[in-house]
Amino acid sequence: MLRPSLRRYLSTVKWSLLPLVVLLAALLVRGGGFGAAVSLVVIALASSIGPAWFRRAAITVTPSELAVTGLLRTRRVPRDAVGSIVTAALPRTHQNSRSLAHLYVLDRGGRRIARMTGARWVEDDMRRLMATLGVETHKLGRLASARALAGRYPHAVGLLERYPVLAGALVVVPAVAAIFAISMEMSS
Template identity: 80%
Template sequence: MPGPSRGPVSGAALVLRPSLRRYLSTVKWSLLPILVLLAALLFRGGGVGAVVSVMVIALASAIAPVYFRRAAVTVTPTEIAVTGLLRTRRTPRDAVGSIVAVALPRTHKNSKSLAHLYVLGRGGRRIARLKGSRWVEDDMRRLIAALGVETTKLGRLASPRALARRYPHAVPLLERYPVLAGALVVVPSVAAIFLVSLEYSS
């Protein structure tokens, strides 16, 4: 878990970026079902399936490096800016109300946990989030120190849904219900395999 804040940092901007190495080391097993589905499309889906599989792999291979080069959390004396794949959201420093540090399991509640950091506005809405699958804990500590606001350390919770019960605006809907998130990936993929198989078996 990230340690305590040492007080605000003034002067030059602090720029933090996610770690691609951290991401690859923490999510490799969760990507396995998707890779199996893509392999099924590639080898069992005929020409169309192979094209779809190759396009998905190529798109993912292109987007991930771009995201990790572009994504950043920047803290200046006046604002905190969160840059994602497509846009940058800027929030005045004085709108930051609190920081929540929590350990959440990678997948199910008995799996190994990772540190997460949530920067919340005064109304409890999420301004920034550093997920343990992408960000290293040293950078979480640097962000706490740079912002210099109250930090609540919750320890380990059983799931993102448990965190949402305390901070309802901090956790996205799909993270509260991982089964739904998985269905949005698996169901269309299985449907695509089925339709392609029907096309080539007729």
């Protein structure tokens, strides 16, 4: 059984979480009752969901199946359905950022069965999974973006990975809405 590394995750995301921590601290201290409530709810959700995922998440290979466990469910796939593995070094946020290893387990039709990102999984576990599955491995080296990987393997990369601006908008838009709501609450 392979599990993601919380230590690896914290070391790769620590600086990107700083603006969120500053915003939550500002809401807690200066946001009044509404700001404190929003801040405490976000802190409670983050401190419960994140660790729960790391405790639960796993990739298990048995002689008959590959099981991928996430936060809510375990997806089981017959081991003979595994077609290939694709590895690539992808930048974290933009083309000039530090690249991290990524591994994608694909079925015979090229659809993703499992994914191991360098922000959460250590390379030793990636190598162990490749050796255990023993299927054809395509090593692509460093790519400019997840969109470049999607050009070669369209079903391996999800929409939010392919378009990180969309993922950013899903964080920024609610944050701006919360700031706007809090400023309206404080001005009345």
